[in-house]
Amino acid sequence: xxxxxxxxxxxxxxxxxxxxxxxxxxxxxxxxxxxxxxxxxxxxxxxxxxxxxxxxxxxxxxxxxxxxxxxxxxxxxxxxxxxxxxxxxxxxxxxxxxxxxxxxxxxxxxxxxxxxx
Amino acid sequence: xxxxxxxxxxxxxxxxxxxxxxxxxxxxxxxxxxxxxxxxxxxxxxxxxxxxxxxxxxxxxxxxxxxxxxxxxxxxxxxxxxxxxxxxxxxxxxxxxxxxxxxxxxxxxxxxxxxxxxxxxxxxxxxxxxxxxxxxxxxxxxxxxxxxxxxxxx
Numbered sequence: 141x142x143x144x145x146x147x148x149x150x151x152x153x154x155x156x157x158x159x160x161x162x163x164x165x166x167x168x169x170x171x172x173x174x175x176x177x178x179x180x181x182x183x184x185x186x187x188x189x190x191x192x193x194x195x196x197x198x199x200x201x202x203x204x205x206x207x208x209x210x211x212x213x214x215x216x217x218x219x220x221x222x223x224x225x226x227x228x229x230x231x232x233x234x235x236x237x238x239x240x241x242x243x244x245x246x247x248x249x250x251x252x253x254x255x256x257x
Numbered sequence: 258x259x260x261x262x263x264x265x266x267x268x269x270x271x272x273x274x275x276x277x278x279x280x281x282x283x284x285x286x287x288x289x290x291x292x293x294x295x296x297x298x299x300x301x302x303x304x305x306x307x308x309x310x311x312x313x314x315x316x317x318x319x320x321x322x323x324x325x326x327x328x329x330x331x332x333x334x335x336x337x338x339x340x341x342x343x344x345x346x347x348x349x350x351x352x353x354x355x356x357x358x359x360x361x362x363x364x365x366x367x368x369x370x371x372x373x374x375x376x377x378x379x380x381x382x383x384x385x386x387x388x389x390x391x392x393x394x395x396x397x398x399x400x401x402x403x404x405x406x407x408x409x410x411x
Contacts, residue, residue: 143306144299151298151354152291158349159290163281169352169361170388176353177393185400193320198301201320202327202354203294204389210320211397212404219405227401231394237321238328238355239390242362243382245332250366250378253336 143197150192150199173204180208210234286348293343293350301327301354324355331356335363361385 158176161167167175183189189209193200200206211231218230232239263271304323308314314322334340340360344351351357365384369377383390 144302147302148295148299151301152295152350155290155294155350155353156287158294158353159287160283162349163283163286169349169357170385172349173352173357173361174388174392177389178396181393181396181400185404197316198305198323199295199298201305201323202298202301202356204353204355204358206320206324207355207358207389208393208396211393212401215397215401216404219401224402224405227398227405231397231401234321235393238324238358241325241328242332242359242386245329246359246362246366246382247378249332249336249363250370250382251374253367255367255370256338256341 146195147197147199147202150196151202152199154199154203154205176203176205177208177211180205181212182208184209184212207235207238210238289346290348290350290353293347294353295350297327297350297354297356327354327356328359331359332363335360336367340364358386358389361389 154176158172161172161175162169180189183192183205189200189205193206193209211234214230214233214235215227216230218226218233220226222229301323304326305316305319308319308322309316312322331340334343340351340356341364344357344360351360362382362385365386366378366382369381369384371377372381
């Protein structure tokens with residue numbers, strides 16, 4: 141039960157940061173999510189994001205910051221094997237599930253449903 | 258930065274209308290974002306535990322199917338129009354989690370459905386969410402290079 145609570149609090153706090161960026165600095169949602177992805181990659185560059193995931197579980201993997209973290213993680217894993225070229229090969233390796241399912245489900249839903257409002 | 262520089266008149270106008278613009282209710286907005294965003298993450302934790310218990314994923318690998326499941330649910334909720342209502346209530350609480358990414362993809366595709374499957378749905382799929390992928394890939398590429406260089410030097 142504790143892990144649910146920690147996931148709730150950490151995930152919620154990350155969303156609060158996003159809300160403050162939108163309200164105070166008048167950023168659009170696209171700007172907020174883009175900055176969060178870059179922030180996630182940057183934090184992972186210093187090895188910090190893994191610690192956050194270890195602590196918060198889904199509270200750190202569900203927010204979009206984890207997308208940046210996975211991009212860098214995949215790139216670094218391939219770079220270990222193939223050097224510089226590996227960065228290009230591995231960048232979408234871990235995020236493949238997210239991107240491909242977003243394409244698949246987004247397409248299917250758009251075909252099946254009628255636009256609302 | 259020429260585009261963002263304001264002439265003195267524009268600056269004066271901006272100052273003049275400032276007290277007339279509604280200030281967003283910061284605290285209430287943050288509370289809503291916290292509650293909904295936290296709830297989505299707690300649900301994600303439940304899905305993660307489900308994959309760990311029943312499909313032999315480890316804590317490290319369970320993130321992928323969790324994200325895919327949340328994207329499926331969010332796409333469906335966008336299709337029936339529920340997610341956009343949630344978004345109006347929760348603000349960043351529905352945008353920051355990965356479900357917001359799915360919502361951006363699906364809603365952009367739905368919106369342009371009338372223009373056809375190829376030119377409407379397919380070309381607009383990443384209209385909003387593309388920014389996330391572009392900035393993520395560029396940032397990861399640059400940071401990856403820097404880290405790799407450091408590893409080689411040290």
